[in-house]
Amino acid sequence: MIYYRNNVRGSGIDARALKSAAARLLAVSGEAHASLSLTLVNDSVIRKLNREHRGKDRATDVLSFPLLDPNERRTHTDPGPERMLGDVVISLETARRQAADYDAGMQDEVYRLLIHGVAHVLGHDHERPQERERMIALERRMAAAIGMAWPYDAPEQTA
Secondary structure: OEEEEEOOOOOOOOHHHHHHHHHHHHHHOOOOOOEEEEEEEOHHHHHHHHHHHHOOOOOOOEEEEEOOOOOOOOOOOOOOOOOEEEEEEEEHHHHHHHHHHHOOOHHHHHHHHHHHHHHHHOOOOOOOHHHHHHHHHHHHHHHHHOOOOOOOOOOOOOO
16 A cells, blocks of 8 residues: 655646556565555655754655564565555655756656665665665666666665
8 A cells, every 4th residue: 555645736746657656666575565655745844854853954855764674574464454664755846856957857756766765665775885786776676667767876875
């Protein structure tokens, strides 16, 4: 289940396509039966979240808030409550600027940020080179699953 909210009026984002992409990303990651919260916001909201949760008083493109220990894997046959992986919050203002910088379409940039956020929610990181390599490999696999070429092969990633 994808819980989706767009707090930015007139964003031009295709919500149905974005929710469908999020579901495919979970499926390719082995979490087809898990849930994810996806929220689209403006820079002021993400700046506040970044300040409160990371101590960084600036807007950023995407924030991820994992709710489960990534080592706690279950199969879809396990009984129990909904498996909520976490929250991904994307700033559409920052995404729009980055899309222009990368000469990419806005929807593609939001997909890229969604992929990055989902990788974080799944427990991946890019602080150390070995972690970065695993995360980039996962991001490429997820991008292929939604029919998107992974355009950002440099090891530097956003947080």
